[in-house]
Every structure is written in structure tokens, then in C-alpha cells.
Amino acid sequence: MDRVHKRYLQHNDISPGNVLLHFPEDKVSEVYIGVCDWGLASRVCETTPSRYGYPTAEARTAAFKERGTFVAPEMWYTYGKPNSETSYETLRRRHLYTQAADAYSVGVVANKIWDNEDDFDLFKDTAGKARFAVALKELTNPDPKNRSTLQLVHATLTAPPYNFQILECCYRKHI
Numbered sequence: 001m002d003r004v005h006k007r008y009l010q011h012n013d014i015s016p017g018n019v020l021l022h023f024p025e026d027k028v029s030e031v032y033i034g035v036c037d038w039g040l041a042s043r044v045c046e047t048t049p050s051r052y053g054y055p056t057a058e059a060r061t062a063a064f065k066e067r068g069t070f071v072a073p074e075m076w077y078t079y080g081k082p083n084s085e086t087s088y089e090t091l092r093r094r095h096l097y098t099q100a101a102d103a104y105s106v107g108v109v110a111n112k113i114w115d116n117e118d119d120f121d122l123f124k125d126t127a128g129k130a131r132f133a134v135a136l137k138e139l140t141n142p143d144p145k146n147r148s149t150l151q152l153v154h155a156t157l158t159a160p161p162y163n164f165q166i167l168e169c170c171y172r173k174h175i
Helices: 002-006 057-070 088-094 099-114 126-140 150-158
Strands: 019-022 032-035
Antiparallel strands (some): 019 032
């Protein structure tokens, strides 16, 4: 997703159902991660409004419980009456998809994938595991102004002590 953001694109719908994990049989220590369902993607320069506006707090809470854990907090809102300062049309223009919202979603999904991971090859010691957890946790800061970026987390995880290898692209040689 860092590469996507560097190209001024955003996915706008990161969730576990849109993340593909491939474990090659001949390379048991590798996993390839892909992202699918780009139907809601947009360019950064576009002003794509959030689709998480609801007429009542109860409806918003119900929707959040159903699917909201992967959606950044700033994307949720309750709108008021038409032609008011809190109307649907007014508020949807204030709640736009951003790369920070994408980063939040990536952080939630990544934390679920690596929660309680104890792989010695991945984490050489408990301090390394703690630094890894902090890097991912910074993506889920509720305040988008204080949220880490995918670029910063990518830089952290590809530097020592992790030295993760990030492929330029993933594709299948034999289909």
C-alpha cells in the first residue's frame, strides 16, 4: 500500500476480505500479500466523500459494530436535517477518504495478522517484537494528524533489525 500511496492513489476499502495471502508450497518461509477489490479506489487529488454517514447515532453505532473496526474513526459521522450545517451534503464533504484513513485500515488488518506472532525468524528478540508492534500500532492512532504514515512504517520495517524484503511487484509465472 505504500507503493500505491506513492503513486497518489488510495484504496478506500482495506479490510481482511480484501487482503490476499499466498503461501508458496516450495517456499515455506515466504508469504505474498496482495490487495483486491479496487472498486472504491480514488486518486489523492479527488475529493471522495466517506460512505459512513448515518442519520442517527444508533444507526452509526450499529453499522460500526457490523463492519467498522477497519474504518478510520474520522470517516464516521451522524448527519442532521437537510439545508443545515450538519446536513448530509455538508458533512460528507468534510469526511473525505485520505491516505491517513487507508493507513489506519492497513494498521488494523496488519495487527490482526501479526497479533501474538512469535516467529523467531521474524522477531529475533522481545525488543524487536515490541518495536514491530509499536510501528504497526502507530498506524491506528485515532487522531489522523498524529497517525503514522505507511511510508514511515515501510521505512522502519525494511531497515535493521527487520530488513524485510519488499518485492517490486508480485505476479505468477505459471497460471
